[in-house]
Amino acid sequence: MAKIQEEVSRRKTFAIISHPDAGKTTLTEKMLLLGGAIRSAGSVKARKSKKFATSDWMELEKQRGISVTSSVMQFEYEGYKINILDTPGHEDFSEDTYRTLMAVDSVVMILDVAKGVEAQTKKLFKVCRDRGIPIFTFINKMDRHGKDPLELFEEIEEVLGIESTPVNYPIGMGPTFKGVYDRFTKTIEYYGEDEEESTFVSVENYTDLRKQLEKSADEETIEKLMEDLQLLDEAGNPFHLDTVKEGKQTPVFFGSAISNFGVPTFLQHFLQIAPSPFPRESSAGKVNPTDKVFSGFIFKIQANMDPSHRDRIAFLRICSGQYEKGMSTWLERTGKQMKLAQPQQFFADSREGVDHAYAGDIVGLYDPGVYQIGDTICGTKELFEFGDLPQFPPEHFAKVRPKNALRHKQYVKGIQQLAQEGAIQVYRTPKFEDTILGAVGQLQFEVFIYRMKAEYGVDLEMERLSYQLARWVKEGEIPEKAYYSSTSMLVHDYVKRQVLLFKNEFSLNYFLQQNEGITLTESPPKDK
Template sequence: MSELQEELRREIEKRRTFAIISHPDAGKTTLTEKLLLYGGAIHLAGSIKSRKTQRHAVSDWMEIEKQRGISVTSSVLQFDYDGCRINILDTPGHQDFSEDTYRTLMAVDSAVMVIDVAKGVEAQTKKLFKVCSERGIPIFTFVNKLDHYGKAPIDIMDEIENVLGIRSYPMNWPIGQDGQYLGVYDRRNKKVLLFAADTSHGQQARIADVYEPDDPAVIARIGEENFQALKDDIDLLDEAGEPFDMEKVNAGELTPMFFGSAMTNFGVQDFLEGYIRMAPTPQPRPSSDGLIAPDDEKFSGFVFKIQANMNPAHRDRLAFIRICSGKFERNMSVWHERSDKLIKLAQPQQFLAQDRQIIDTAYPGDIVGLFDPGIFGIGDTICDEHHKFKYADFPVFPPEKFARVQAKDTMKRKQFVKGMEQLTQEGAIQLFQQAGAGMESYIVGTVGTLQFEVLEYRLKNEYNVDIIMQMQPYEVARWLAFEDGREVTPASLKGADRGMFVYDRHQNPVLLVNNEWALGWITDNNPDLLLNHVPFDKKEA
C-alpha cells in the first residue's frame, strides 16, 4: 500500500459527515450548538431565542435567520471529538427551503433525525426522511425536549415505525415519568446516568453521575416507583423489542434512538459518543465511471451549495465542495467537468458557520469552501485530470409559486441583475423571462412563499436594491418541446394565451398556467406537444 493510501485510510477512518434533519422548531439548531459545545468548538452555547444573553445560534449566521430564529440556509460546521473529525451540516427545517436541504442530503454519509417528544413525527420530518431512505443512508434519531411534557417513549417508537416505516432501537431509555425525567439508562453499558441540576441554562457541558443499576443510591435518588417503571420498560424492550443489528442500521432499515434535551444538555454527550461509534465513515459514490471509493488516490468532489455574501464586508461567493476521494491540497489544479477546463483551487476554507479559516489539506468526507468567481454551479463535479468522470446529477424541484420582480429604481438595474443572477446560481430561486416582454422585470419561481421574503430581504441588504414584487396566479410550470423537434414559440403553441409563456435561463420554453385543468386543454389541443415538470435534461426530485 502506498504512503498516500495509508494516509487516506487513516484520515477516512476518523471522518463522520452528517446532516441534521427535522420539522421546524424540533430543536435541531440547538442540538447542533450543543454538539459543538462538547466538541470544544464553542465555549458557551448561544441559546437561539434567549433574551438574557442576546447570543444567537452559531449556525444561524444570516441576519434574517437571527431575527426570525429559523434557519434558511444550510450551515457547515466542523469540530474534533475523541480522535474523530466531525462535519455537521445544519439544514433549514422550514419547508420552503427543502431544495437546500435536499442538496445537503446528497453530501452526507448519514443523517440525524430530531423529533420533538411532544409532537412526534411531523410533516417535514416525513419528507426529509423519504429522501434519506431513497439514498439508503443510515439514520440516527434524537428524541428532543425531554425536559418538557411529552408522549411516552414507547408511543414515539410506535409512531416512527407506523409513520416512517422504520424500526427503532433505543440506545438509552429515559428515567422518570411525564416530562419529569431524572436521567437515562444506557442499555449498551447497562449503567444508570443521573444528571446533576442544570444551573447554566444549558450554556455549559453537563456532568452525569454514573451508577450500576442495582446501586441502592439509584432508588434513593429516583424513588421506588420510577425504579420499578424503568425495570419493567427495560425487560419489555429486551424481550419484545427489535434486536440490535448493525447491518440493518447501515442499510437505513433500523434507527438507533437516543433520548435527551438539547436545551439542557441532557443526554447530548451519550448521543455524540454513540453516534461516533456507529456512524459510517465516508462511503463510495456512484458516478459515470462506476463507484468511486474514498481511498482512491485521485482527487474528486462535487459542489452541493453556493452561497453569496457570507461575509458582507467582502461581498464574496463560496462554492461548498464535498470531497469524495483522494487528498485535497491548497492551490491544486483539477478538471472542472461542466466547463471542461483545468481550474486552480485557491483559498480553500473550513467553517464554523461564518467564522472560517484557510486550510492546506482536506480529506474525503470533509466540506471545503472555495472562492467562486462565478464558474461553479450546483452539482458540478471536479476531479483529477487523469481520471475524468461525472458524479450523478442532483434532482430539480419544479417551482410552484411565481412573482414578477423588478427594481424600484431603474438606475439600480445593474445591481438588481447581479443580485438576481447570484441568487439563481445559489439555487434559491428559478429565473424566467417573459416572451415578448422587456428586460426590466423577471418572473421568479420558487418552491414556497417564504423564499420571496428572503429574496426581497437579501436584495435590499446585500445589493441595496428595493424591489416591486407582484405575485402571479400561476401554480403549474411545464417545460415544452414538440416531438419532431421544431421550435416551440407563443405563435406555434395553441392556447399559449391561457397562461404565461416564458423562457428559463437556458432559453428553454416554459408555460406557466393556473391549474392542471388549463394544462389539460393545452395538451388536448397540441397532440404532439411534450410537457415536463423540469427541464428535459434534468431529473425531478
C-alpha cells in the same frame, strides 16, 4: 494510501434534520460546545440578549429566529474530524435541505417528545430512506411532558417505515424525569440542574438498577421503566450495526438539548456507530473515498457570506483522494482545467484556509461564476460525474422589478447571483423581458426581497402571480396561442429554455390534450 485511509476513517460527516422548533439548532450548538468550537451556546430565540445560534449567520435568521439556509461547521473531537451540516427546518427551504442530504454520510433526526413524527420530518426522512442514508434519532425535550416512549417507537416504525432500537431509555418524563438508562453500557445517567457535568452510575443488572433508582425516583416511575425494559428485551428490535448502516434501523437516544443532558453520551455513541465516508456511484462506477484520484461535487453555492467582500462560495463535498493547495483539477461539465488555489473550511460564517482535505470534508471554493450546483470536479482528465442533485419545480411565482431604475446594474447582479445559489428560480417573458421568480415556498420570496435590499441595495416591487406549476418543454413547438393564454404563460429560464407556467393541474392537462406533439417535464435537462 495509508495516510488517506487513516484520515478518511476518522471523518464523520452528517446533517441534522427536524421539523421546525424540535431543537435542531440547539443540539448543533451543544455539539459545537462539546468540541470546544465555541465558548457559549447561543439560542436562535435569544433576540434580546443578541446571542444568536452560531449556525444562523444570515441577519434575517437572527431577526426571525429561524434557519433559512444550510450551514457548515467543522471541528475536531476525541480524534474525529466532524463535519456538521445544519439544515433549514422550514419546509419552504426543503430544496436546500434535500441537496445538502446528498453531501452527507449519515443523518441525525430530532423529534420533539410531545409531537413525535411531524410533517416536515416525513419529507426529509423519505429522501434519506431513498438514498439508504444511516439515520440516528434523538428524542428531545424529555424534561417536558410528551408521548410515551413505546408509542414513539411504534410511530417511527409505522410512519417512517424503519426499525427503531433504543440505545438508552428515559427514567420518567417531565416533572418526574430523572435521567436515562444506557442499555449498551448498563449505566444510569442522572438528570441534574448542572448541565456542565452529569452523574453516572454503573449497574450490573435490573435488580441493581432498581436499588439505585429507589434513592431518587418514585415507585411508579421505577415500575414503568422496569416493565418497558423487559418488554424491549423480549419483543424489541435487537441492535444490528449492518442494518443501521443500510438505513433500515435507527438507534434512538433520549435527552434535553437545551440543558445539554444526554448530548455528550449521544455524540460518543454516534461517533462509534456512524459510518465514515463510503463509496459513491458515478458515471464511471463506484468511487471509493480512499482512491488516490481526487474528486468531489458542488452541492451548494452561497453569495455574500462575507458582506465586506461580496464574494461567492461554492461548497464542495470531497468524495475521494486528497486535496492539496494549488492542485489542478478539471470541471466535468465544461472539460476545462482549473486550480483550486484558495479552498477554505467553515464554521458558519467564519472561515480559514486549508492546505489539505480528504474524502468527507466540506471545503468552500471561491467562485467567480464558473460553478453550478451539481458540478463534478475531477483530479484527472479522465472525467466522470456523480449525477444530478434534486431540483424541484416551483409552486409560487411573482413578477419583480426594481423600484429605482438607477439601481438596475445592482438588480441584475443580485438576481443572477441569488439564482445561481439555487435559492430561487428566475424566468424572463419572451416579449418584454419581464423578470418572473419561481419559488418552492412563499417564505423564499421574503428572504429574496430582504437579501436584495441588504446585500445589493435594491428595493423591489413584487406582484404575485396565480400560477402554480412550471413545466419545461422537452419536445415539440409551442403554439403562438400559448404566449397569450389566460391559464398559462410561456417564459424562458436562465439558459433560454422554454418553460410553461400553468395555473393548475386542469390547465396543464387541457394544454396537453390540445397539443399532442408537445412533451413537458417537471425539471430542466442538465445544462452543459
